[in-house]
Amino acid sequence: MTLHSAAASLAEFDRFPDSPGAPVTGAGADALGERSVRLTPKYAGRARDVRVRWALYGAADAPLVIVQGGISADRHVATHADRTGWWDAQVGAGRAIDTVRCRVLSIDWLERADLGDALAVGSEDQADALAALLDALGVRQALAFVGASYGAMVGLAFAARHPARLGRLVAIAGAHRAHPLSIAVRNLQREIVRLGARFGDAAAGLDLARRLAMTTYRGEREFAERCAAAPAFDGARFRFGEEAWLQAAGARFVARCGAERFLALSESIDLHALAPEAVRVPTTLVGIASDRVVPLADLCELQRRCGAAASLHVIDSRYGHDAFLKEPAQIEALLREALPTLGA
């Protein structure tokens, strides 16, 4: 048994019946569950028990890899039973993160309500929750933490706070800080949600906030291509080429994300700030040239100042920040290079 696979069996992990329901166990060794962990949230004075909703995929007795996505992602990284995973392109049998060769852990992001009286949710709180789950699993060191967007920020916080627990960090489209211009735009997204909420319609605000976020996630070229249609008068006002697309994106988001969750996680991105020197784990950084949310310059600074060996790889894409989802072939190649023992 290697260091990475020094894991308690799933049965051991789940023997503490602290979950309201028993873990939902699906095909193979995949499992979903909840458990309480002890945390002192960054924006609260004292320790408390926090419930964490986790998922495990793949080989039980194999090196553990933590995988986390953006603020609108959840623990369903891979398809499990009849539920599709949001990152099936990278996580699964035969994929770059091969569930035959490793065990994948992911959590649903902690929200403000999960942390009791904490004033806000820190990326550090998410990292500490994952470290506590490693304890519960009996895993001394995860082979890797693969995080994208907010998940990359949490991975950096994990590497800074629990360096001995991690073999390698792969941080995609996330840096040691949020860029001030991105903070300003996200803060306005939250103000728009609050404007709606003030009039009893937070969903209407959330819809517009998500559309605004989309204008920052995607590349200029994509907009130019999507908006070729001339504006058309609909009886009340002119409709522009990109509107139907953005409206659909806003509606989909409102259907799956509550306003409070969005407010807390959006704010958590903006509060994220750590010294690159504190990241004392070998790190692979992945940036996207067209990313207007996480400028390449910030990843260059992170690479230069990183407290351990760090390499920076740059993806060329028309999709901006969302290239971590929309460029699966490029991401796969980088993951296979960064984590050669992990892929099929």
Add this chain to the structure above:
Amino acid sequence: MTLHSAAASLAEFDRFPDSPGAPVTGAGADALGERSVRLTPKYAGRARDVRVRWALYGAADAPLVIVQGGISADRHVATHADRTGWWDAQVGAGRAIDTVRCRVLSIDWLERADLGDALAVGSEDQADALAALLDALGVRQALAFVGASYGAMVGLAFAARHPARLGRLVAIAGAHRAHPLSIAVRNLQREIVRLGARFGDAAAGLDLARRLAMTTYRGEREFAERCAAAPAFDGARFRFGEEAWLQAAGARFVARCGAERFLALSESIDLHALAPEAVRVPTTLVGIASDRVVPLADLCELQRRCGAAASLHVIDSRYGHDAFLKEPAQIEALLREALPTLGA
């Protein structure tokens, strides 16, 4: 008397008492007034009389120069009596647009209410109103049209529709079309205003829309510099470094611009679209490398396809789109080069 100064005297221009009040005449030959002009708005079926609020500055018997700014600018381009001009840096005695050597005409933008039942306001309508004022002034050809932002778009529309009426166009930070990504973000600004209006508080929406606009007008570097302060909890939520600045900008805008005006002029930018080949007037284009509202690539295309000789000059600035206001020395040098007969 040259072609350019073949102008009726101010007294002639004002002899038609179609203004509710007589023109307000200040120091020297400066004057403000209103008059009706006959227009067929682009988004209406038939001609109508439209009231235009105009201003004239400087030498009465001198070449005429039209000067127009962005959608939040007005006809007060230069200081007149006790009212400060928004572009005193460029327009005035001894400035690049020297009011001792030329006569400056500017109008308040037409709004939707000015156009009766028109569905929207076209940049072409503004151009036609200016051409009608040239008729009223007896000016066959203006020496130059200097437009910035929306004013540049209107200048391009003027050059396309009335090429014989113009000696040279100087278009600063405005192109033959609005960029699709900029359209998307402005369209969201209008949706935010409508969200507020739906609940009886259009001003609250306008405030947020203006703050959002500011995040697009200014450069990344400026945000990085303005937001050095760490976020601070105010008892309800965290406040970020740039908030006070953006809040003040939103409040100032709400105090001086109504929601209907903003909706019409913002939409007018997005509806603006003309073939560069139609611009058959010698043109000086000025772009700003850090401008995220009007990407340099669009100005390059305009220069390449322009129907007359066109040169493109690029300003380096931390201020993004707003460099046309915030980099007076660079703008002055370019104006003096483009319009050598005009400056002191």
